[in-house]
Amino acid sequence: MLQTQPGSLRDVDPEQLLDFLLRFATMQTSVGVQTSRIVVNTTRIAHAYGYELTIMMFQRNITMTLMPASGNTSPTCPNTSCVHPTTGMMRHRHRPLNFFLNAELSRLSWYTYDNHPSLDELEERFQTIIDTKPVNRWLILFLISLANMAFCLLFGGDLGSAGFVFLGTLCGFFVRQELNARHAYPYLVVCVSAFVASFVVGLGAKFGLETYPEIALGTSVLYLIPGVPFINGMMDLLDGFMLNGVSRLMTAVMIVISITVGLSCTLMMLNLSLL
Template sequence: MAQSVPLALRDIDKEQLLEFLLRYATTQTSVGVQTSRIVVNTTRIAHAYGYELTIMMFQRNIAMTLTPVLEGAEGSYQRLDYAHPVTGMSQHKHSPLNFYLNAELSRLSWYTYDNHPDLAELEARFERILTTQPVNRWLVLYLISQANMCLCLLFGGDLVSSLFVFLGTFLGFLLRQELNRRHAYIYLTICLSAFIASFIVGLGAKWGLEGSPEIALGASVLYLIPGVPFINGIMDLLDGYMLNGLSRLMTAAMIVVSITVGLSGTLLLLGLSLL
């Protein structure tokens, strides 16, 4: 026998809730969450307020339909005869990957499911997560450059080559940060970043200072490899979200092409070869 949803939950403004869920879902997309997790987290919040949620995700947009339901035994939901669903659509956002936001947004869905806060509190918690002070950009820049340098050493590069990799990665990633702040075209950003990073390393090879120029040139662009889009694309395909999976894999492939163009520019300009 179905149990009635508490009156306080029925009084939630469903249009306001739908608007929040759209922003919540698109924010998850922007920080690198796979589709199945976005659907589960967003649906969990809808269930907390006595609504069933239907989500359609596309490459650039997301559509949702919110329907009032009754909660039955064993977590089942029964649609009400007098239910009036509402539907909304929003565009996906584009932001840097952020695993902290990934975890905190998932935690917010569980808090909502367990505590049923009002929408004002839910909005406040959501905004608090989004406005969390990010990690210092210079620290990120140094750590990524150091990681690329270590990868060069790990792959058999000499010390001088790894120092050029550090400098190239530092300047290439700095350029990427600045272009991202100015909302430059993503593939142009990747191409220019790959060119700058590999060009600095290529100068060391051209001057005969590096003992392992092939390893150094290969390592100089590793920070641009789209690991998360590749992983999320495969996971989406395995979960049955074919359009999203193919879209993310194509995005990853385009990033690889952009890296290749930037690296090829260095090789042609300096007359170098990786063979």
């Protein structure tokens, strides 16, 4: 991975820069960026202004220490005797996964390193990125339901099973959207969503309207599988960020357990056996 070198020290307020870097890093965490990329992108911006950055990242918060790079001095501090580090901490944000913001934030770090904008311009560009309107929720709802239906057909399900998977996913994902909008407990959201989606599909199996109910029930909850936490957790472990990697993998495991609980409730309530 390409490592940047600190540039000449810019006449910027280190506390203002640190505040921006904290918000920049936590925004990346919330949209599904792995730890190593967060560190590289954030450090690249610090280097653009002539600072070294030390980052300590955990699952719930992040701590940064900003220090002028070796050999760099400020016009207000011409010698190194008055240089001191600036440290801050911030809690991570909670937002839906967003690969568009992921790419745009990375692009912003390169723009900063190449063009050295003022902090005001940097703030304006950052705000423009995070204010980007999300994709229409109803379009997402339809496309995810369609994708789950396609998975059912791909795995060998019949048209009847696929139809129930579409309907079940539609209901389950709608419930998930509404619960998330009300800031419900995340694992409860997953559990209830899995139950609703599988229950709709289970009704079709109960009344004999599905030829392959096991395929339909299995694919009805695929939209809840925590693929990004699993991938990011493994990447963090491979990159040496052990605490972050373990915490992300544990989060993924808890989501899988929540899916299992919701699916099990459907099987017990409808007295279904897929063995």
